[in-house]
Amino acid sequence: MTTPDFPQYDAKTASGLQGSAVAAGGLATFLAIEHIEVGAGSLHARIAVRDDLLTPFGNLHRGVLAALCDHVLGTVLYPVIARGAWAATTEFKINYLAAVTTGVLDARAQIISLTKRTAVVRIDVENEGRLACAAQGTVLVVAPKQ
Amino acid sequence: MTTPDFPQYDAKTASGLQGSAVAAGGLATFLAIEHIEVGAGSLHARIAVRDDLLTPFGNLHRGVLAALCDHVLGTVLYPVIARGAWAATTEFKINYLAAVTTGVLDARAQIISLTKRTAVVRIDVENEGRLACAAQGTVLVVAPKQ
Amino acid sequence: MTTPDFPQYDAKTASGLQGSAVAAGGLATFLAIEHIEVGAGSLHARIAVRDDLLTPFGNLHRGVLAALCDHVLGTVLYPVIARGAWAATTEFKINYLAAVTTGVLDARAQIISLTKRTAVVRIDVENEGRLACAAQGTVLVVAPKQ
């Protein structure tokens, strides 16, 4: 597949995003999202499945997967847009592919299109060696105030 | 718009879902989802926006909206399917329409199509008198074990 | 549901869109799309199902429904944006709800959110008294060249 270039890639921003996503606020803290690898146009983030994310039936609440996809969809943009610009998730679509009960969730986001104003991103989330969900969405890039 | 019939509507199940969604597990508890009105093919649920759901920029983390839509998408099915059947969200799409900073989120789900095996649901989430997001998705109805 | 206002509604543009959509080019001509009613933020368009739109199994090719939704998704914008502005469909999602074999397709599009730069639209397509598909998508409004 043809992939876009990322001329504005800023390794320092990428490096600053490594590690816990606690800076993203309450939901990211509750989910304990960790940024494993932040690249040029790509992001690998992880959540450990734990008991208080399960439904009473013992399955992961699928809202956790939706929230994780939403999180990486916006975050993957920061290293490749201007400093001070803002990445606003505008829409996404998610297909749930397998029930999750244990282990970790490995979310990998890849920017497949990038213009000055918008990006389109694909996301895979793996769990226990298979796909747990797949998503595709749009991010609006809002330029920094002059 | 043409809407489906709900011959299996069970008012007792609907009534049992009224109130706090705490039974749905950890994420629903963290978000403090409340079921305001449970009808035949419709569900009105609410979350109060609070500080620990905001990003450091003061906006609601959009993952909260995604998780709320996911929650009502599956829950709206229970009063209109057989007792013991299971509603598995298989996919949805969400458009974010306005930034949220305060107030409550009023999510209204409406089943627009229902067959023995699948349902399609539309969801509106209002905040402070305008739409915060709109979603549409599919739920797989898994029959109870014989 | 809260709906947006349409301060730029231009009845003359709406009136000019009434009737055959042949001006939209080859695919709209092939499908013989007809604009039945063009309103402020809404559009009702119709296609007659005919033999050469069916698959060898006698069902309407679902691509016809997808193309019809795509068509109304962009067209519904013209009466409510500035003259000379351009409505570029950027994404949509469609759920197919019933097989179609005969009759007409009645597509109704409704703008549910409108800002200076983007609109979100919902679409229902009815056939023989039931929903054939439901869609939701985004349109980018490109301002006229100065």
Added chain:
Amino acid sequence: MTTPDFPQYDAKTASGLQGSAVAAGGLATFLAIEHIEVGAGSLHARIAVRDDLLTPFGNLHRGVLAALCDHVLGTVLYPVIARGAWAATTEFKINYLAAVTTGVLDARAQIISLTKRTAVVRIDVENEGRLACAAQGTVLVVAPKQ
């Protein structure tokens, strides 16, 4: 990315699908879809852009891209499901990434999840060396009548 196995892959069915998609009926004939390469879980199909697929502004009608994605979304299933089974597209989402004015459209579909009853497929459409659109959708696999 983890990909599914295709134990039912039938090279003869795949081979039978090679070439013109005229057997799929009127819309596929109008669009002149050609199946370039049919594999186990993958399909490469092509449309040549021609004048009567353009809008009066000289751009490809985006409904052509939607109909092409819909076509490959279902067709990619046939070589990997039981003979006599039927692949019913149930939903998809498409992001338009670039305007198309000339050349060919190369659609590549890849099954990313396959169970007995459903498959999830991703599709890229390239034109003139860049992505024209990206889609993701669900297909219901209906078993052959006994």
